[in-house]
Amino acid sequence: EIVMTQSPATLSVSPGERATLSCRASQSVTNNWLAWYRQKPGQAPRLLIYGASTRATGIPARFSGSGSGTEFTLTISSLQSEDFAVYFCLQYDKWPLTFGGGTKVEIK
């Protein structure tokens, strides 16, 4: 099983500032099949980034993904009110599919 570790667990950021979230895999994620999701309270996760760096349809340009192999990063360039939420990474390279434990982005 590929273990996904996200850091930090909680990130305190002021609106308009940049947020950088990390996701580390215990073994290489082939083809960079790594996705990022945002989850707001009481809602299902929403896809933001797939293939490590491609924005999903309708996702604004302030979201960007980077990385390869075992180290991946989600950057939110200028946090908006709707971005204060929990973010999960997902590797969809190998079964069992595994998610990171999540990073909560909260208002500073």
Added chain:
Amino acid sequence: QLQLQESGPGLVKPSETLSLTCDVSGGSINSGDYFWGWIRQPPGKGLQWIAEFRQSGSTYYNPSLESRVTTSVDTSRNLFSLRLSSVTAADTAIYYCARRARVGGSGGHLFDLWGQGSPVTVSS
């Protein structure tokens, strides 16, 4: 527009079997190159993939749950189901059904559609 909707008991007693159904509307569960599956989220915690199947007949399970999980599909009613046996308090979670699809020609299947989630509490 395809939508997924879970339905379940809400409360299950320890040692009993949890049964959940996912109704698929706005499209056929038989069409396309998709995986249909289940994910859960314990209160205040992260997401755990449980199981999924493909219309080709292949089914995949999380090894940590495989001995207790059964999935089935009813194509005539356009729904699929999850059964989890011998539940304990650790199985208390929101259970989501979801579809995995190729997005943007990326080559890999990822979760692009989710149900709203069905909360399940295991308690006597």
